[in-house]
Amino acid sequence: MASITVLPLAITQGDPCGIGPEIIAKLFRDPVAAAGCFVVGDVGVMRRAAAITGGLLAVARIDSPGELARVPPACVPVWQVPGLAPELAALPLGQVDARAGAAAARCIEHAAALALRRDIAALVTAPIHKEALSAAGVGFPGHTEMLQSLATVDxxxxxxxxxxxxxELRTVLVTIHLSLRRAIDAVTFDAVLETLRIAHAAAAGWGQPAPRIAVAGLNPHAGEGGLFGDEEITIIAPAVAAARAEGIAASGPYAPDTVFMRARDSAGHPGEFDIVVAMTHDHGLIPVKYLGVEHGVNVTLGLPFVRTSPDHGTAFDIAGTGRADESSLRSAVRMARRLAAA
Known part of the structure; x- marks a missing residue:
């Protein structure tokens, strides 16, 4: 019988001046949690992170994912990305720096290439800083948009x-990194319907072929019959009806201030819905983050590979202190494994 090759998971180091390298180092202190993972980044940055988080953690350079099997446990394997600034490990922690932004972007580019070639099972990304990306001249506001561009073919x-x-809760967003004024304009019939299609297809991929999808309204009380805005009547409800005509179990629009409570699936409170589709970034993310950023995972749906990330940012205010909590990264790795195996 031929042996089955289990592909590794790649973790990008994130912004070198933030907590990304530190939470990665903490993850690798648990050989079970980090099994089958390697870092796409800079060896010097990861050695600094190892020292910050308590030392006594080896960091080894690898030249390809195939070398991972030769790395001993309790060691951080780092695929050294070519072309990174040589002084990354000496950059001041907790500060915006164009060199850090450029390095973060380059790591994402190389990791995405591995994912597109099917050299890895999934991609987990540590936090990046939007100001640092901008300072480096990177024309994307975040991971989602950058990965979408990198996955564009022909x-x-x-x-x-x-x-x-x-x-307890899964929220999919119609709009993401836009000003609220622009986000409202971006809530269109096509955008809502496409979101419902993507959410439905993604759920089938993780073993839930008929997810119950609740659609949150845009306006207070979902517009209250047009009293507080008519987007629910003219845009969202027609998109829900079109999705239902395609066999998608969507319903709504519901009042956005209560639908998340109805969907929350917890002990003694079975959720009414499997997914909530929210119109704007903060509408959808605040409820999930309120339940605990240490448990939340960001997943990009629609890519030709699995991508997850922790539910927090670079936390410049505590970078270098060793206090960063790696729990959300652990959750992101667990979910990446689960989705990749589906």
């Missing part, structure tokens, strides 16, 4: 959506 841009999930 001009075909994959439609993607951001999902934030924990064990």
């Amino acid at each position: 001009g075909r841009v994959p439609p993607v959506r951001m999902m934030l999930a924990n064990d």
Whole structure:
């Protein structure tokens, strides 16, 4: 019988001046949690992170994912990305730096290439800083948009959506990194319907072929019959009806201030819905983050590979202190494994 090759998981180091390298180092202090993972980044940055988080953690350079099997437990394998600034490990922690932004972007580019070649099972990304990306001249506001561009083939841009999930709640967003004024304009019939299609297809991929999808309204009380805005009547409800005509179990629009409570699946409170589709970034993310950022995972739906990330940012205010909590990264790795195996 031929042996089955288990592909590794790649973790990008994130912004070198933030807590990304530190939470990665803490993850690798648990050989079970980090089994089958390697870092796409800079050896010097990861050695600094190992020292910050308590030392006594080896960091080894690898030249390809195939070398991972030769790395001993309790060691951080780092695929050294070519072309990174040589002084990354000496950059001041907790500060915006264009060199850090450029390095973070380059790591994402190389990790995405591995994912597209099917050299890895999934991609887990540590936090990046949007100001640092901008300072480096990177024309994307975040991971989602950058990965969407990198996954574009022959001009075909994959439609993607951001999902934030924990064990109790899953929220998929119609719009993400836009000002609220622009986000409202971006809530269109096509955008809502496409979001419902992507959420439905993604759920089938993780073993839930008929997810119950609740659609949150845009306006207070879902517009209250048009008294507080008519987007629910003219845009959202027609998109829900079109999705239902395609066999998608969507319903709504519901009042956005109560639908998340109804969907929350917890002990003694079975959720009414499997997924909530929210119109704007904060509408959808605040409920999940309120339940605990240490448990939340960001998942990009619609990519040709699995991508997850922790539910928090670079936390410049505590970078270098060793206090960063790696729990959300652990959750992101667990979910990446689960989705990749589905």
